[in-house]
Amino acid sequence: MSELLALAARIVDRAASGEAIEAFVTHEREFEVKAYDGAVETSSAAEPRGAGVRVVTDHRVGFAFTTDLTEAGLDTALGDARENARHTTPDDAVGLPEPEDVSGELPDMFDRSILEETAETKAAFAVELERVTRQADPRIRTVEEAGYSDSVTDVAIASTTGIAAAYQRSDAWCYSIAIAEDGGDTEVGFEFDLARSLSGLDSAEVGRRAAERALRVLGATKIPSARIPVVFDPYTAAQFLGVIARVMTGEAVQKGRSLFAGRLGEQVAAEGIDLVDDGRAVGAPGAAAWDDEGVPTRRTEVIRDGILSSFLYDTVSARRDGRASTANAARSGFKTPPGPSPSNMAFDPTGGSRDDVMRSGGRALLVQDFHGVHSGANPISGDFSVGITGALLENGEVGRPVKEVTIAAPMLDILRNITAVADDRRWLPFGGSFGGATTLVSEMTVAGS
């Protein structure tokens, strides 16, 4: 048993009779370095650890967390969780999951080479990423920031229902923000990559693409208002998924805050469109052997051939609907109790490359960046109206750059009008883990001049 799992078990062992306890303990080793103007600007190293405790008594649940992992600190957290449980409303659905007889192991979660990379190597990578971005084109005026981060995370979950799970993962990622300037216009290009360790990242490619994204929209202007086809690039496609994913949980539906409420079995997307949540997607940032309640992860078809076929559940929301968890319990670290959330969600490709999909729109608007998604997109009402930066497409050729326009349509109309998803999927951690691919929406309202 790992040291962390032993700690989680020690918390669970304190359970009184009639009481269910779950302990979630993490220990991370983090490093990050940012480069600016040819040199390291900041670097940071840390080894945070902490525990979150859930107590269930008489169908009431309480939660407390602590960074004080001494026996006294754990006692305090447990006492607080018990006290907190006294004030929640009793609910028959509340409870901890039972262990499942499934081998939860997931390969390729940890790359040992991450332990051998020195701080100097990582710093050199960030500096190189900044340099290649800056030198990609004379019109790149500066690089706002280029950075490398990694973490090695140990997670352990134990409960009085018999769950005892532990795993280790490594994550490395890098990004670069290019600022291009020409003829009085300034534009920004962001690019990102992730892998299990530094050796899986390519600074030259990330730098080149960051510059390319800034340059593509340099000189952008407004276009006249119109109703035209819109092509989301992988970034904006992933962001759009992030918006609708928030209301694809059973909990959002049960609580009347989902535009998908009451639509199970209905045609919500075009025929041939599949939307899948896969907790075990290889290489995806949200992949794990177990969800954050210790339930083995799986694959769930949310939309099958355009038909809404399932919502996503953690244990409590599943019990409310009289069904099993889909292993979608997630936490943002040890400080929060688990709640339902997509793991890795993406549309399956419909066939065709990025070029094919871009061509199929005829005269269309390519959307490279959204602005104001968190305010302009409301997945409860289904309103979607956001600012964009992008370019006009003429039969697949990228033409005149466009900015300061908004695109709008009810979200369900956008879903129904998605007619092609290219095979260029990338996993992007934009408020979750979403697979973005070049995606054609056959018509949206563009508001410009």
Next chain:
Amino acid sequence: MLDEGVVSRVLSEAAAGGADLAELFVEDRRTSGLRLEDRRVEDVVSGRDAGAGIRVLTGDKASYAHTNLLDEGSLLEAARAARAGSATSAPVAMADLRRVEGVAVHPVRLRPEDVPTGDKAEALRAADESARAAGGEVRQVVVSYMDVRQRLLIASTDGRWATDDRTRVRFAAQVVATRNGSIATGFEAPGHSGGYELLEERPAAEIGSRAAAKAVRMLDAKPSPAGEFPVVLAPGAGGVLIHEACGHGLEGDTLAKDASVYAGRVGERFGSDSVTIVDDGTDKGAWGSFGVDDEGTPAHRTILIEKGVLVGHMNDRRSAAKLSAPDRTGNGRRQSYAHLPIVRMTNTYLLPGPDDHEEIVSSVERGVYAAAFAGGEVNPATGNFVFGMSEAYWIENGERAFPIKGANLIGNGPQVLNVIDAVGADFARWEGVCGKDGQHAPVTNGMPTVLLGRMTVGGTEA
């Protein structure tokens, strides 16, 4: 929180390899939060997060390490880790530690930790009941309460020894209303730097009913027209526009990188004589206030735009040094000990002007009244912004004719200051949480009623 001897030894260890400055930030944060949804108090959570961050500054470089073990051995280890990330330069001597003076105080009358959890749960239920009383259209009510007490010690090799004890309380109600297939939401979330007395000043039931009234009103909303119109910004909520369109571009770190549209433009006119904008971390009891910032600099009131002319900007230690700014403005903030400080706004206000707020509305023939924004986003390099309106009305012949939905405002920061045609004599604050570089900070936006002469409004009606 820590003995002075321990602090000195940790700082000396951090600076031993050479540095311009070494700094220790120690935090003990206790939070409690409750959430009601679907008529049930579902989450009651509390916790303690204590730790320390050690920063070593060498030239333009900052090296950082943090730990949540606060014994001397762990702190010394973190000090060595911070040092290892730093290039060597001339060693810095440890100056005598002296307490920072002139610290603003934000009184706490009712300590939240002394209020029984049952009372807080009762407040949630009161807000839920009053929201549901607004009518049969109310379908869902989410109410949350949170309090946080953050005790800080910040010490550095230049002799700075600053402490702060911050308490913040916030109460939020979100209401979903439906009628004939249309869905609308209403949100109300007051907060302050102070204690549980917030709920005496702003009773829970009133917060619930206000959020519900908004949601029910917005059920009648028609799709927003798209095009160029005059826009009236409501007092308070409209301040997010100033925060995003002007404030972020005047943060010193962005200026120092020449990544701001305002860089090198001090003295330039951006708006009329009626436009004065300040950032004020000293505003007593305001949500974004504090005693000292997260580098130990006392909170400060900084004038950014004075009578239309750019006169100042916000700094932390590093940006002040890079910009050769004489003054530190108390804008170095961090989300927690696990984060490096960056330049952040506190309470950012467009000050009241000479115009009558009712006359501002009646002067508009056809336009938009923006009562609340759902948030916004700006690119500091270009000044371009987009704001979604969560509550807005169409103005016809000087009257608020009907609510509109799906409206957003798009434009450019410097340009928006230039189209401020009238500034009301009223004033209101709006509390929010600002995200920057992945860090969250409590901020207040404040402003009077303001008329923007001509803005691009994005909507669903082309």
